[in-house]
Amino acid sequence: MKKKDNHFNTKLIHSGMFDDQFGSATVPIYQTSTFKFRNADHGAACFSGDTDGYIYTRLNNPTIDALEKLVADLENGFRGIATSSGMGAVNTIYSALLKKGDHMISTAAVYGPSRVIMERHYSKYGIESSYVDTSDPEKILEAIRPETRILYIETPANPTMAITDLEMVAGIARQHGIITVADNTFCSPHLQRPLDFGFDVVFHSITKFLNGHADIVGGIIVSKNKEMDDQLRPMMINLGCNMDPHQAYMAIRGLKTLSVRMDRAQDNAVEIARFLESHPKVDWVKYPGLPSHPQYELSQKQMAGPGAMICFEMKNGLSAGKKLMDNVKLCMLAVSLGGVETLIQHPASMTHSKMDRQSREQAGITDGLVRLSVGIEDASDIIDDLECAMRSI
Ligand code: LCS
Numbered sequence: 001m002k003k004k005d006n007h008f009n010t011k012l013i014h015s016g017m018f019d020d021q022f023g024s025a026t027v028p029i030y031q032t033s034t035f036k037f038r039n040a041d042h043g044a045a046c047f048s049g050d051t052d053g054y055i056y057t058r059l060n061n062p063t064i065d066a067l068e069k070l071v072a073d074l075e076n077g078f079r080g081i082a083t084s085s086g087m088g089a090v091n092t093i094y095s096a097l098l099k100k101g102d103h104m105i106s107t108a109a110v111y112g113p114s115r116v117i118m119e120r121h122y123s124k125y126g127i128e129s130s131y132v133d134t135s136d137p138e139k140i141l142e143a144i145r146p147e148t149r150i151l152y153i154e155t156p157a158n159p160t161m162a163i164t165d166l167e168m169v170a171g172i173a174r175q176h177g178i179i180t181v182a183d184n185t186f187c188s189p190h191l192q193r194p195l196d197f198g199f200d201v202v203f204h205s206i207t208k209f210l211n212g213h214a215d216i217v218g219g220i221i222v223s224k225n226k227e228m229d230d231q232l233r234p235m236m237i238n239l240g241c242n243m244d245p246h247q248a249y250m251a252i253r254g255l256k257t258l259s260v261r262m263d264r265a266q267d268n269a270v271e272i273a274r275f276l277e278s279h280p281k282v283d284w285v286k287y288p289g290l291p292s293h294p295q296y297e298l299s300q301k302q303m304a305g306p307g308a309m310i311c312f313e314m315k316n317g318l319s320a321g322k323k324l325m326d327n328v329k330l331c332m333l334a335v336s337l338g339g340v341e342t343l344i345q346h347p348a349s350m351t352h353s354k355m356d357r358q359s360r361e362q363a364g365i366t367d368g369l370v371r372l373s374v375g376i377e378d379a380s381d382i383i384d385d386l387e388c389a390m391r392s393i
Helices: 008-014 040-048 062-074 086-097 112-120 137-143 166-176 226-239 245-255 258-277 296-302 317-327 357-362 379-391
Strands: 079-083 103-107 128-132 148-154 179-183 201-205 219-223 282-286 309-314 343-345 369-373
Touching (some): 086 179, 086 226, 103 112, 112 128, 148 166, 219 226, 317 343
Parallel strands (some): 148 179
Antiparallel strands (some): 282 309
């Protein structure tokens, strides 16, 4: 009889965990670079794959393994590949799946460096890319070429909160024999599981909601099957962008509370988004939990909740936005997102500043756009802080 799958919150606590010799309740940190073989035959068997055994931490390690199994289970995938950072995951995917002459289609408003590295560096190796509004199937179909190999989706996109229909993209990709990759950083598997919609690969910046405490940088890739994992894992190992065991321990510790953190931050975000939308100094707000979001219905179909990321445009653009950021006291003026503390930032001058102006504008990243990553404080205190800062404008 097939073993019954646990539900999501039980997986968060138990998936990937293993019993060590002392009965530790948490996963021990195997802070070692290498592992002792019992004898020459055992060493040879570990390398040939005839026996399971750890060899060297860049290849794998029990603490990292536990995290990889945990996130793979949360995403309903085959296996995880932990990386040193979210960008480590991005580069592993690009390097493993693309070759000279290939083409990639991506969401226009992706995290800035995911686009910058492709346009400035992978282009040197003969790889081309197109950035389109992937929420529009026509735009995707227009961009497809015979050599298109990857459809790379970030939804909701950083920082515009534009949403792409995952089922629609998986359908188009299947018809054209294209690999689908989703950056699920903004949602986490608590709210959205792209592999369930037919995607081939999902990845995260663990730095954000998965870890949730703004105290490590990390990434993880989950493939739908062994064939895909076999393409990606050797690249991570040979690029050397592996995770460290201590980082993996911190990520596992943070992940245990993913649902409770995200649900609370999301409740706060709903209140804050409503406050911002009704404020006379705010031009517009994009938040999947507001009926004014252009893809409100789609968000309800594919996301289990609207999440904790909000973007909004101040009336009087950049100068008003800067004044707001200079006057908040509780909201922290900092990049990154997905932690327990509320962070506020200005994408055009910070996270997306290395993108050229034309690409930024095409992606909808206006000069006055402000991004808020809502934390788990009391919503009334965050609202008071924003209200006070608005008065200074
Ligand atoms: N994907 C998304 C959607 C991200 O937001 C980030 C980082 C990455 C990938 C890269 O992950 P990292 O290497 O930093 O772990 N986003 C950041 C942001 O919005 N502010 O600072 C970093």
